[in-house]
Amino acid sequence: METAAAGVKTEIPTAENGAQKARHQEVGHKSLLQSDELYQYILKTSVYPREPASMKELREITTKHPWNLMTTSADEGMFLNMLVKLMNAKNTMEIGVYTGYSLLATALALPDDGKILAMDINRENYELGLPAIQKSGVAHKIDFREGPALPFLDELISDEGNHGSFDFIFVDADKDNYLNYHRLLIDLVKIGGVIAYDNTLWNGSVAAPADAPMRKYIRHYRDFVLELNEALAADHRIEICQLPVGDGVTLCRRIN
Template structure:
């Protein structure tokens, strides 16, 4: 029979292996938030999609349930109507957004993998929300460049959520700052990157964490110095930085 110490070690190791999202001081505190605030109020469609996604081999990429709740609330608070999402995966954050928007709200959703998106699509359709979504398969940067070139999309988005390739976050920001309206919000996910942003360079890290760490650090530094935005970095999920365009 495992001792308490051994059990705690196994628990820690398990969370490291699946990319535990919470940066709180204890798993018990995070679980308290989920069980007290998040799960009791989670829409049935989001619960269903969360459970479907949990069975996928890359479930580490999904938005955490507490972050999904946060995004849903935020979108309602800012009365968002025209939004964009870069990096969709199976669509948990996309569903949180679609639920928050009015019936005539729109989401331009982009991801390089349609197959993952289609795992969640039946649930989104069953919830009667697919008409809000314009899904584009493929890299987002060419789409953004075309939108900027067209000219008519400047300052038209109320909210943009980015949870995609971290090595392009800076490139996304250079374009999105023109597409989000003054007073609108861009949310960059994973800006605390498994806590690695404060880890020594020689600290043991999984390969993908180490590879993207410098890109996340570069983004965080750039956002802090950008006079066009106000920022707020929150320890929700794996860290999310909200950027409100001020000019």
């Protein structure tokens, strides 16, 4: 049941929508995602029917890989694809490729002469998804570099010609280095361009008490994610937007 007062819609808890929903409002939670069923609904209704065949193929290859938990989700892939198109991005970068789902989402969104500088310490996983990328006809846009991203970024930054040259940068790699990446990426992205940091809600652990039970790797990186979120919020060179897509994506638009 909904009432509209002064142009604001307020949902009134009823016996049908139950105590859980009432509590949801009590804590001021604005997310629409109240259940896994709702997430599955989004995937089935809006995401999978519009997912390009090559992305579906790559996603299915990745499902069979033991580290498949690392992949970008299909709804986040769809979001990145739309974002890159809306921005008319041409020169892009990705840090953290794994089997290439977000890479393919970006490559498909770029114009034919668009570029992605893609970095990962592991080429083997990239090569698992590469046949699907090649089949989709966008492999020529990708410049894959194997190795840790920081030395590549140092090299890029040493050439002034690269400063302010990237339209869009997606960071989805070692969380303990995000702030180190940010210090360099801020000079490489153009004014008006966007750096998107993935996993900024880190499995919800950012809002959990420090002594709450959590997986070892979640606990290990939690403090780095908390530190990053605070640093981004305090950084006046950027405007930010925290999105509850996937594991949390923070968009940072460079303003000066």
